[in-house]
Amino acid sequence: MGLLRQIALVLVGTAVIALSARIQVPMWPVPMTLQTLAVLLIALSFGARLAAATLVAYLLQGAVGMPVFAGGGGIAFLISPTAGYLFGFLAAAVIVGILADRDWHRSALGTLAAVGVGTILIYTLGVGWLAVHVGLTQAISLGLIPFVAGDLVKIAIAVMILPQVWSLVEKVR
Numbered sequence: 201m202g203l204l205r206q207i208a209l210v211l212v213g214t215a216v217i218a219l220s221a222r223i224q225v226p227m228w229p230v231p232m233t234l235q236t237l238a239v240l241l242i243a244l245s246f247g248a249r250l251a252a253a254t255l256v257a258y259l260l261q262g263a264v265g266m267p268v269f270a271g272g273g274g275i276a277f278l279i280s281p282t283a284g285y286l287f288g289f290l291a292a293a294v295i296v297g298i299l300a301d302r303d304w305h306r307s308a309l310g311t312l313a314a315v316g317v318g319t320i321l322i323y324t325l326g327v328g329w330l331a332v333h334v335g336l337t338q339a340i341s342l343g344l345i346p347f348v349a350g351d352l353v354k355i356a357i358a359v360m361i362l363p364q365v366w367s368l369v370e371k372v373r
Contacts, residue, residue, distance in 0.1 A: 206250060209369065213242045213254035214261060217289075218268035229330070230282050230343045231270045237354040239289045240296055240318045244305045244362055245369040248297030255290040262286070282343075284329025288322035295321055305366070311359045319351055 220238035224231045243251040258268060259278065267273040269286065277283060296318040304310035323344055331339035 206253070209246060209250055210254045210257050213246065213251075214258045214268065216242065217254070217258050218261070218266075221268060221270040224270055227346060228342070229334075230285065230326070230347070232347060232350055233270050234354070235270070235285075235289065236292075236319065236322055236351060237358055239293055239322075240315050240354075240358050241362065241365050243293040243296035243318060244300045244311065244314060244358070245366045246297060247301045248294055251293040251297035251300075252290070255293040259286060259290065281330050281333040282326070285322060285326035285343075287329075288325035291325060292318035292321045305362060308359050311362055312355065315355045315358050319355060323347075 217235055217238045220234035222233075224233040239255065242254055246254060262268045262273045263275050263278055265273045265275075269277045271277065271282075278286065296314050299305070299310075299314040299317065304314045327336075327339045327343045330343045333339075334342065
């Protein structure tokens with residue numbers, strides 16, 4: 201794939217993640233968004249290298265003040281109590297992308313496993329960093345438990361729509 205196509209995919213990916221941050225149920229301190237779904241689909245369809253580039257670009261856009269995060273933009277978001285989720289997105293993009301590069305995304309069971317691993321990574325970093333600020337019990341009750349049911353639905357959606365997303369990305373490649 202040529203450099204221009206890669207840049208185009210990264211830009212489309214950052215736009216999709218930014219838009220998914222705007223679709224939210226406001227909760228405190230962690231809003232419920234579609235970002236996890238977007239990040240995991242990008243990782244599965246872009247692969248590790250391009251997914252990592254997309255998430256780094258997304259985090260840089262937010263750091264320089266572009267309002268791409270659920271609460272806006274600015275460097276403060278990268279050190280806030282919810283910053284762990286943002287860095288969890290990057291970790292999940294890399295690991296799930298590696299699994300996609302190894303063709304885990306070619307079956308429903310492999311996709312389910314990869315998305316499960318990615319979701320666990322996002323929560324491990326997100327809840328872990330939130331716990332530094334509010335304690336582990338509060339972090340679990342505020343930053344994990346309210347989201348489990350919704351994320352199970354997002355995982356099911358990812359497994360169901362990945363073939364369509366993958367075919368769209370393949371057309372660009």
